[in-house]
Amino acid sequence: MAKRAAGLVIFRRIGEQIQYLLLRASYGDFHWSSPKGHVDPGEDDFTTALRETKEEAGYSEEDLIIYHDKKKVLNYKVNDKPKVVIYWLAQLKDPNKEPMLSDEHVEMKWLSKDDAKRTVGYKDNQDMIDEFHEIILKLQ
Numbered sequence: 001m002a003k004r005a006a007g008l009v010i011f012r013r014i015g016e017q018i019q020y021l022l023l024r025a026s027y028g029d030f031h032w033s034s035p036k037g038h039v040d041p042g043e044d045d046f047t048t049a050l051r052e053t054k055e056e057a058g059y060s061e062e063d064l065i066i067y068h069d070k071k072k073v074l075n076y077k078v079n080d081k082p083k084v085v086i087y088w089l090a091q092l093k094d095p096n097k098e099p100m101l102s103d104e105h106v107e108m109k110w111l112s113k114d115d116a117k118r119t120v121g122y123k124d125n126q127d128m129i130d131e132f133h134e135i136i137l138k139l140q
């Protein structure tokens with residue numbers, strides 16, 4: 001069975017700019033991703049996404065506008081085992097509220113779409129950012 005994780009792709013608006021939050025892992029290949037993590041037994045994906053966002057970035061549901069109908073699913077392999085990651089799009093209400101990191105991450109950045117795509121590196125994640133970005137532009 002595939003390993004399952006869930007999280008939120010969080011963006012903020014700073015003036016005319018749209019920026020995406022990325023966190024850098026404190027382990028392994030020190031990769032960058034949106035807040036997300038393993039779905040615990042009996043937990044639904046959305047509950048996981050909220051819990052992991054609180055644990056990893058310090059943001060609660062009240063800090064965010066969550067677009068429940070804007071969801072993307074990534075499928076990839078980690079150590080040859082399939083993994084599925086479900087992400088919802090979310091906007092940080094107060095763009096000046098900085099995240100509070102846990103010991104799972106060593107660094108955070110707010111990045112433009114193109115810098116976020118470069119930083120995550122993986123094609124499916126880049127495509128997801130593009131798709132979410134188009135959705136955000138239509139929200140304005």
Ligand SMILES: Nc1ncnc2c1ncn2[C@@H]1O[C@H](COP(=O)(O)OP(=O)(O)OP(=O)(O)OP(=O)(O)OP(=O)(O)OC[C@H]2O[C@@H](n3cnc4c(N)ncnc43)[C@H](O)[C@@H]2O)[C@@H](O)[C@H]1O
Nearest residue numbers: 005025027028029031033036037038076078104122124125
């Ligand atoms: N590897 C590790 N070593 C030590 N402690 C660990 C660990 N992973 C988690 N932990 C610890 O385990 C505990 C439970 O964590 P928890 O967050 O609850 O569970 P998790 O499932 O491990 O969480 P994540 O899904 O966020 O894990 P990840 O960052 O490894 O996954 P990702 O898919 O991004 O990344 C996994 C790999 O896939 C790669 N990858 C990411 N995105 C893609 C993609 N789109 N396509 C292909 N490969 C990708 C990454 O570069 C990376 O190599 C925590 O204490 C945590 O610190």
